Amino acid sequence: MATQGKVSGIVANMVVVKTEGAVSQNEICHVKDGDVSLMAEVIKVIGDEAYIQVFDSTRGLRVGAAVEFAGHMLEVTLAPGMLSRSYDGLQNDLEKMDGIFIERGSTTEPIDFTAEWDFTPLAKSGDRVVAGWWLGEVPEINITHKIMLPFTMEGNYTVKSIAAKGRYKVTDTIAVVTDAQGTDHNITMVQKWPVKKAVKAYTEKPRPSKVMETGVRAIDTFNPITEGGTGFIPGPFGAGKTVLQHAISKQADADVIMVVACGERANEVVEIFAEFPHLVDPHTGHKLMERTIIICNTSNMPVAAREASVYTGMAISEYYRAMGLKVLVLADSTSRWAQALREMSNRLEELPGQDAFPMDLSAIISNFYSRAGLVTLPGGSTGSVTFLGTVSPAGGNLKEPVTESTKKAARCFYALSQARADSKRYPAIDPLDSYSKYLEYPEVQEYLDRTIESGWVDKVMSGKTLVQRGKEAAEQINILGDDGVPVEYHERFWKSELLDAVILQQDAFDNIDAYTGFERQKYMYNMILDICGRRFEFDGFESCSSFFKELINLFKQMNYTEFDSPAFHDYRGRIEAKIS
């Protein structure tokens, strides 16, 4: 019999419940308000009073309302059929909800329990298996969805029997396994997992070594992120965080894209709903929506569910990683999640830390980022969760607690600069402040040597030096005036402008320029480095600037043409004629 309780106090979405029995921290409960059932989570217990945060509006709720405790923490349902769906922060399928408005207490099934799947067994009776072991597989859209021994099953098991190839519902038993004590367990295609716990069904978590292509030159060429890596994008509003994240979600070389819209604008999610079913994944040619899962808690949806949404997204991603897939998680924005933590900490009357955020904010963020990573699975293959979060620093000030805490946890830092955004240099990733720690990894350097060209990291560093020297030259010119410095200063400045305009700036709204594959990135970058390595003779700063302006114009036109097309080579020819 589940523990029961009665509402004894209400402040906004925090409710105090007088309980009649045992409750546990983070346990899920349901508050009955008339015929509506509101889901909530225990966040503090004092004596027989449980403090719960309700994932919904508490308007009209009265003292004395019945509360039923569920006996488990917040869980996700994991089974085939999650790809291309859109969930709220609690894994309700938004598409299945009736009406224009989300009514209080509405819930929908996260998966289709009536659908049948083409099951092929992978394990055979007598196999020794552990949690996360692949027992069989079903095709889910374009991926092979592995049916695994549930993550919650600790210890060793022996397969007693396995279902034959055929069509099954997710709730049908597809295997029977025996534990060390000789007890049999029926395994279906559906399992549940508490979202706030990291899935640990892997044997090893090695350092990431492969670079993940995003098609964004300022990232791939200058500060690459790895499969299983972590990164974050802080930037003031208007600096283009969302446009950049959308670009990555469209182009990244991943099997599954998890988009967590966390406390951001609804219209941004609508853009994904509207575009992804039609856009094509540049790597596979399939429709983008087919590899995407959206977790959507927009800014006007209940705050408590916002906190849950990032965990829901991560837990589902870990599930797909355990199938040996490359998963990319994009969360926009983790600041909204931190704010949800702050609101609740405030209502609990906890002593606040900096900017009224909870004291353990930094620990919570580090813990969350640590769930990303490359893992070796029990069967020997690998899977990865790459995590890229945006941060919306208050007032654009990078010294605020969420940015600082995230900086400690993430390995790539893509600082969006207001100055670049103001001068419409998009993506506004600051080339000098941003970094990728992965460039320092010997295994990443080796990977780049092998896949792009030998000595690539040195070339990247020389490009960064060019930008740095260009910036210094620009400062000198500003102080001393155009005539007050040698022409070489102008040349140095314009070389950095050339690199900026052709490599770092990219038009996310142009069909061709938006996505640049590694091959083209290498081609263009080498062309630019070659020009920047030459010495030109100019008779004055004006001829220098007009020379480079024309050059930039030719390169920009070249960026708009298809790679290796006649038009592309035509521009290349014109550029070569110009510089010779």
Place this chain on the structure above:
Amino acid sequence: MTTAFQRVYTKIDNITKATVTLRASGVGNDELATVGGRLAQVVKISGAEVTLQVFAGTEGIATNDEVIFHGEPPTLRVSDALAGRFFNAYGEPIEGGPKPDGEARQIGGPTVNPFRRLQPSELIATGIAGIDLNNTIVTGQKIPFFADPDQPYNQVMATVALRAQADKIILGGMGLTNDDYLYFKNVFENAGALDRIVSFVNTTENPPVERLLVPDMALTAAEYFAVDKGQKVLVLLTDMTLYADALAIVSNRMDQIPSKDSMPGSLYSDLSKIYEKAVQLPNGGSITIIAVTTLSGGDITHAIPDNTGYITEGQLFLRSDSDTGRVIVDPFRSLSRLKQLVIGQKTRADHPQVMNAAVRLYADAAGAKSKLENGFDLSDYDERTLRFARDYSEKLLAIDVNVAIDEMLDEAWRLFALYFSPAETAIKQELIDKHWPGTPTAAGTPAAI
């Protein structure tokens, strides 16, 4: 408003500046009540103790005053009869006349399911090039003016309201001076547009906490016209900074720990509940929100404009241009995030590149200007950008210019040709071929240089 089921209490235990606490039973969260004749709302229930926030303040409330619970949260009676009327924050008429009848709807209702939203795709022309050309506004968008208190933002709002092609315009006035209230009233009346305008007004003469009801009242009316009637509704909210100030007052009196700039920690959620009501609906109806957030000393890092910027789809800045003496929409700091959905698609194909080129050349002019101020010689190019900037500001950016978008584009091409070579504009060649004045395929005046 009274019904037979209302519960009446006559013993108040605690009174603070903004709240009263009493023992009562069967009270729902967020429920309305009348305390000594003033409206109040339940904000906290702890066992039998109920705390009420009294909107008009508690001055003169006695411990034996009558407390009547209404049994429901604040509501607005919605019907077509709302049109043409002026209401206070409680939805009561303020210009005389009967209270309109209609279905009572709870204000601050549920969220639209994001999956049911449509992508905004219809542009709202205002005739102001600083908006239509550079920062095009789309139905279902939410965008504020970030303005200094001395700028003519209410006049610009009124202009936008009258020019925009909307079925209904809902004005939510918070802390308006009486003069501004009368200004809006006169402008709407003189334009003969009153039948499509509904106003909810809290003036500085009313208690500040009452303002908290104004946006929800205005948006409940907007949802009625957009969802039930499929109309294009434009909601004007002015001034959201005064709304946020009222939030801070309440939070302070409720002993909540303030976060940045003494604002409540929930400011982001509080503001987004309002702004996210902007929506494009599948039935063709839409709610577009244009708001005003006044800045103190132009500081956009203050918590109110900062949080607003993260919620809204862009922002518009007004600036007075010292070179031309006109008020312009600042092309550098202003941004409409949804313009990408319409420009070059619902407008001419050259729109995006023309817009970017003009802003970039205007930025070069700003660079030239600072060079001039620092006493450096100007190059020929610098001189040309300065002349361009002057024309651009006067013929396009000034808020009193009123032309159609195609004319704005033609004007921009004329200015490009007047001062620059095609390469200097860095516009795609095929567009240059088509639109550059003086080339064989383009109509218009021949190039001057």
